[in-house]
Amino acid sequence: MTLEEKQQDIIDEFAIYDDWMDKYEYIIELGKDLPLISENNKTDDRLIEGCQSRVWLDTAVVDGKMQFSADSDAIITKGIIGLLIRVMNNETPEDIATADLHFIGDIGLQEHLSPTRANGLLSMVQKMKLSALKAAAI
Amino acid sequence: MPAMTEEKIEKFDVESIRKEFPALSQQVYGKDLVYLDNGATAQKPKVVIDAIERYYSKENSNIHRGVHYLSQKATDSYESARKTIQQYINAPLEEEVLFTSGTTGAINLVAFSFGELLKQDDEIIISAMEHHSNIVPWQMLCERKGCVLKVIPMNDCGELKMDEYSLLLTEKTKLVAVTHISNTLGTINPVKKITQMAHKVGAAVLIDGAQSIQHMPVDMQDLDCDFYAFSGHKVFGPTGVGILYGKKEILDRMPPYQGGGDMIEKVTFEKTTYNGLPHKFEAGTPHIAGGICLGEAFRYLEGLDLVELQSYEKELAIYAERELLKIEGLRIIGTAENKTSVVSFVVEGLHPFDIGTLLDKQGIAVRTGHHCTQPVMNYFGIPGTVRASFAFYNTKKEVDLLVKGVERSVNMLK
Numbered sequence: 001m002t003l004e005e006k007q008q009d010i011i012d013e014f015a016i017y018d019d020w021m022d023k024y025e026y027i028i029e030l031g032k033d034l035p036l037i038s039e040n041n042k043t044d045d046r047l048i049e050g051c052q053s054r055v056w057l058d059t060a061v062v063d064g065k066m067q068f069s070a071d072s073d074a075i076i077t078k079g080i081i082g083l084l085i086r087v088m089n090n091e092t093p094e095d096i097a098t099a100d101l102h103f104i105g106d107i108g109l110q111e112h113l114s115p116t117r118a119n120g121l122l123s124m125v126q127k128m129k130l131s132a133l134k135a136a137a138i
Numbered sequence: 139m140p141a142m143t144e145e146k147i148e149k150f151d152v153e154s155i156r157k158e159f160p161a162l163s164q165q166v167y168g169k170d171l172v173y174l175d176n177g178a179t180a181q182k183p184k185v186v187i188d189a190i191e192r193y194y195s196k197e198n199s200n201i202h203r204g205v206h207y208l209s210q211k212a213t214d215s216y217e218s219a220r221k222t223i224q225q226y227i228n229a230p231l232e233e234e235v236l237f238t239s240g241t242t243g244a245i246n247l248v249a250f251s252f253g254e255l256l257k258q259d260d261e262i263i264i265s266a267m268e269h270h271s272n273i274v275p276w277q278m279l280c281e282r283k284g285c286v287l288k289v290i291p292m293n294d295c296g297e298l299k300m301d302e303y304s305l306l307l308t309e310k311t312k313l314v315a316v317t318h319i320s321n322t323l324g325t326i327n328p329v330k331k332i333t334q335m336a337h338k339v340g341a342a343v344l345i346d347g348a349q350s351i352q353h354m355p356v357d358m359q360d361l362d363c364d365f366y367a368f369s370g371h372k373v374f375g376p377t378g379v380g381i382l383y384g385k386k387e388i389l390d391r392m393p394p395y396q397g398g399g400d401m402i403e404k405v406t407f408e409k410t411t412y413n414g415l416p417h418k419f420e421a422g423t424p425h426i427a428g429g430i431c432l433g434e435a436f437r438y439l440e441g442l443d444l445v446e447l448q449s450y451e452k453e454l455a456i457y458a459e460r461e462l463l464k465i466e467g468l469r470i471i472g473t474a475e476n477k478t479s480v481v482s483f484v485v486e487g488l489h490p491f492d493i494g495t496l497l498d499k500q501g502i503a504v505r506t507g508h509h510c511t512q513p514v515m516n517y518f519g520i521p522g523t524v525r526a527s528f529a530f531y532n533t534k535k536e537v538d539l540l541v542k543g544v545e546r547s548v549n550m551l552k
Contacts (some may be wrong), residue, residue: 014286020167020499021550028492028550052491052522073521074489075551076496 001074003095006087007103014107023108024076031079037071048120048127055120059131065090066132070124080104080112080121088128096132101125143453145173147534150450151400155442156531158183169501172536172543177321177480177527178505179371182435186375189434190534193427201426202400202417210544216426220416226436227366229383233415236389237429241348242271244367244382245315247419248344251392252313252365257285261310263341265290265298266517267320270437270510272346276315281303290316292517296323296472299483304335311341318350322511323472323523324455324480326350333363340386348372352529353479354448364388370428375435379428382419389415396421447530452478454528454537461541465548471523482523484511485544488551497524498546502540536541 001009017023037046038055042067048055053074060067068085087103088096104113113122156162161181193215199208201216217232224235238244256262262276266289274515280287288311290303298316307314314336319326325548333343344365347356351368365388370379375384384392385516394401394412398421403411412418458481462468484490494506507522508515515522526540 021496021546024496024499025550053489054521074491076492 003087003091003099007101007106010083010087010103010107020108024111027079027109028075029079029081030082031075031077034078035084036078036081036085037069041069042071050124053120055081055124056122057127059128061135063091064092064134066093066096066128068128072120077112077121080109084121084125084128093132093134093136097129097136099129143457144534146453147457148449149447150446152450152531152533156533158185159531160184162185162531166501166503167499172502172539174526174528174532174536174540175503175505176352176529176532177372177509177525180352180374180378180529181490181531182374182376183438185438186431186435189431190376190427191368193430195429198427200423201318208350212430215430215433216424219430219436222433222436222440223381226440227351227381227383228359230359232359234383234386234389236384236419237381237424238367238382239378239425240371240380241346241367241370242380244365244380245271245344245346246275246364246385247382247395248367251395251419252342252388253279253283253285254393255391256283256312257284259310260285260312261284261288261308262312263288263303263306263311263336265316266292267296267298267323267325267511267514268315268317269346269348270512271348272315272344273513276313282414285312286310292325295474296320296325296470296477296514297474298325298327298332300328300331303332307335307339309339311336311339313342313344315344315346317346317348318356319478319480320472320511320514321349321480321527322482322509322514322523324475324477324482325472326354328476328478328479329363330361333361337362349480353451355444358383370432370435373432373435374438375432376425376428378425379432381432386415389419394418394421397400398422408506439552442530448478451528451530451532454532454534455479455481458528458535458537458540459527461537462544465541465545467548468544471518471520479528480525481527482525484520484523485548488548489522490524492551493524493544493547496550497540497543500539500543500546502543504540 037058041058042056046056046058053072055072057070070081159181197212199212201213220235224232229235262285288306291299318329329345336343342364345363347366347368352373364385366383371377401413401415401418401421469484471482490506496505505525
């Protein structure tokens with residue numbers, strides 16, 4: 001599945017929810033269920049401080065593809081992280097560096113990636129892209 | 139005494155007041171807005187909104203320096219606002235009431251200008267519950283001048299330890315800067331006593347009134363503080379304007395803060411002399427509409443029964459705390475004996491950001507995070523709180539919606 005196909009899948013999943021609270025119910029489920037970064041990997045160099053919630057991001061390149069794991073101390077942030085990782089994982093550095101992550105806006109969650117939200121998510125996405133750029137340059 | 143609280147709340151004619159605040163009757167996400175973020179900014183009564191429109195439609199002109207009709211009119215309105223505010227806070231002299239950009243601007247003014255009078259090893263005392271705007275300017279001053287910063291500790295209820303405060307005061311103490319009401323905890327500090335104790339050692343006192351001016355009568359002569367700062371937008375006026383009250387005797391000793399037009403008497407390239415009060419500290423074209431309309435906000439408040447309003451707000455907060463505490467795992471942060479209008483809470487195992495996000499989607503506006511009081515969060519070992527902050531236009535129904543909203547959010551998250 002391409003990066004774009006994965007985005008479309010998510011957009012389709014969210015299309016059934018009209019009500020905000022149902023949408024968030026789903027995001028919370030994603031947040032609760034996702035196995036993410038291991039506790040001993042939650043080190044300071046992986047921490048992205050936010051005003052509202054904190055995010056830890058671990059990046060690696062395996063067989064020319066980017067591998068991400070991440071976590072947050074807030075469940076909703078974690079749920080959105082789950083969606084982002086689902087889209088970005090196992091993609092080439094080039095694809096990630098140039099990815100247009102429109103799906104977040106398409107499912108109505110663009111506010112979570114706004115700089116004013118200060119939940120660490122925007123910084124996380126920027127770091128993911130930066131790590132991809134670095135990997136692409138090597 | 140539960141029954142008493144609800145009775146008092148129901149007696150108050152809040153609906154008439156609400157009609158005067160246009161922003162309250164809107165919907166967000168298809169639900170009636172429940173605005174409980176008054177600690178961040180207050181909504182404006184129509185008279186203030188109309189005054190802004192009237193100023194820009196009919197009166198807009200630069201003040202203090204013109205010879206034409208409009209400039210005189212604008213100057214009169216601006217200075218009349220200063221007078222209204224002087225009377226409201228019972229400042230002895232008009233020239234002791236300075237227009238600033240807000241509370242932060244006011245505190246930075248004092249930190250710079252009063253700071254110029256300080257020397258190495260002079261001591262400044264602040265408290266453990268201060269907003270960053272009443273911490274950072276003093277830290278910057280200490281770096282600049284080599285002064286020493288001391289902090290009055292607080293207890294688990296969020297009350298200042300007054301016995302420790304008295305131990306911090308020495309003959310080297312030059313300034314004590316404390317908040318009147320904590321924006322995070324709602325604690326009302328005994329600022330009159332704090333001032334008396336500081337004056338005994340010859341120290342000046344600055345009170346951060348950002349959260350108190352709208353919730354209680356403030357009397358500069360009764361408090362006897364040397365400086366009192368507050369923001370216009372939190373007391374139902376416009377953003378971008380605030381007030382610094384300072385005793386004439388101390389302001390006269392202080393050098394200017396910012397240089398420019400209006401604060402000068404004579405300018406040559408060899409030497410410039412400065413204007414007297416208040417203009418010495420009011421360089422450049424100010425937020426004229428802001429000042430005029432802040433006066434309007436105070437005139438609006440003068441027409442209300444403030445004692446009744448304040449009692450109502452306090453009862454609303456008590457009711458909110460009582461109902462919220464019925465939710466399992468919920469803990470109130472800030473349980474001072476003497477507090478008002480602010481209810482900060484956390485729920486065991488849940489992040490405030492999650493609760494705040496879900497409340498938002500139910501049309502309920504609260505604030506989450508550290509509220510610019512990171513030291514307070516560090517004290518309690520929490521990442522932040524959910525904060526509901528009330529004004530006299532909030533209702534019992536809104537509190538009930540808040541409680542239901544928190545319950546629903548908690549159930550979704552657990």
